[in-house]
Amino acid sequence: MKKIISLSLFIAVISFSNGLSAQKFSGLDKSPMDMASYPTDYKVSDKVVRIIYGRPQLKNRSLAELAPTGQVWRTGANEAAEITFYQDVNFGGKDIKAGTYSLFTIPGEQEWTVILNKNLNQWGSYFYDESGDVARIKVPNGSDASSLEEFSIAFKEVEKGAHMVMGWDKTRVAVPITW
Structure with a gap:
């Protein structure tokens, strides 16, 4: 009887481990996920804002091709970017309650519209619903002499707050944040 139980247990373990070795894992994402926060230190209790995008x-394409002028853009790749404010802030002139929001943008020739939307977990901007907008702000479209191959977001400390700076190719867009 003990041999039958031992044999059954052995077969079950072999079957289970064989299933584990057959697991398929995906390769690296072509547009990897990244995060930026302010302040940039690792103490979560000191964070004011964090964005995941x-x-x-x-890759030899134009910014206008990937983020078309006048159209709602997910602000990055894959899922819509999500921004978390750990305290109430003023985002580009609009008072925003602490919480997590989807971040969309509408690129423009002279200015970009930056949108905070309450609907989370959205793939791209395919299901963007304007009725979920919490804030829409307009910020000037700036430029830089150096080109960025990868879309990037960083926070720049300024007096009384920070600017969330988005950059791609030679385009730079900064949103002031105060608290």
Whole structure:
């Protein structure tokens, strides 16, 4: 009887471990997920804002092709970017309650519209619903002499707050944040 139980247990373990070795894992994402926060230290209790976003690359394509002028863009790649404010802030002139929001943008020739939307877990901007907008702000479209191959977001400390700076190719867009 003990031999039958031992044999059955052995077969079950072999079957289970065989299933584990057959697991398929995906390769690296072509537009990897990244995160930026302010302040940049690792103490979560000191955080004011954090954004999680996908980082598409130009790969010999134009910014206008990947983020068309006048159209709602997911602000990155894959899922819509999500921004978390750990305290109430003023985001580009609008008072925003602490919480997590989807971040969309509408690129423009002279200015970009930056949108905070309450609907989370959205793939791209395919299901973007304007009725979920919490804030829409307009910020000037700036430029830089150096080109960025990968879409990037960083926070720049300024007096009384920070700017969330988005950059891709030679385009730079900064949103002031105060608290």
